[in-house]
Amino acid sequence: MNRSPHSGWNLRFRVITIFFFLFSVSACYLGEERESKPKKASTPPLEQLAVSLSEKGFYFQPQRLVVLTFLDNEGKKSPYGEILAEKLTTELVKKDRFQILDRLANQKVLKEAGLGLDASTDTATLRKIGDVLKLDVIITGIVTPYQDGVFVNTRLIEIKSGLILKADEVYVRIDG
Numbered sequence: 163m164n165r166s167p168h169s170g171w172n173l174r175f176r177v178i179t180i181f182f183f184l185f186s187v188s189a190c191y192l193g194e195e196r197e198s199k200p201k202k203a204s205t206p207p208l209e210q211l212a213v214s215l216s217e218k219g220f221y222f223q224p225q226r227l228v229v230l231t232f233l234d235n236e237g238k239k240s241p242y243g244e245i246l247a248e249k250l251t252t253e254l255v256k257k258d259r260f261q262i263l264d265r266l267a268n269q270k271v272l273k274e275a276g277l278g279l280d281a282s283t284d285t286a287t288l289r290k291i292g293d294v295l296k297l298d299v300i301i302t303g304i305v306t307p308y309q310d311g312v313f314v315n316t317r318l319i320e321i322k323s324g325l326i327l328k329a330d331e332v333y334v335r336i337d338g
Contacts, residue, residue: 208253208314225261228301233280242305250301271294
């Protein structure tokens with residue numbers, strides 16, 4: 163055979179060189195891939211609730227609703243109950259899924275009927291509020307303090323049956 167003594171070494175050198183070239187190219191590609199991924203935009207918690215509660219897909223297509231003032235675990239008005247309910251009302255209006263009644267405009271009508279937006283959430287009271295305001299569904303919520311914020315648990319309740327059609331929870335950070 164007419165092979166030079168260096169041909170085996172030359173072949174090994176080429177294979178090793180190709181291997182390192184491919185490895186470095188793939189490492190650069192993977193590095194670029196990691197860096198080029200766009201950051202997922204964070205959705206504010208109350209907007210997350212509005213999206214979740216507005217999703218279509220359940221059998222009942224509600225037309226009119228109001229968001230009650232959120233209560234604490236003991237059924238009393240939460241210190242953050244009104245502001246969180248107002249903000250959720252605004253987010254729901256933006257989703258254009260329901261006919262949302264204004265909380266403040268309907269407070270007087272409810273007061274005349276001996277009711278309020280911060281009423282207890284028993285089925286009989288919810289039905290009375292539904293009858294007075296001609297509602298299909300109502301949104302209730304419970305606010306639970308935790309560390310530097312609150313957990314907000316919401317329920318979309320059908321007035322006629324008292325069934326919970328949707329429920330969700332978010333954590334809202336409260337800046338002190």
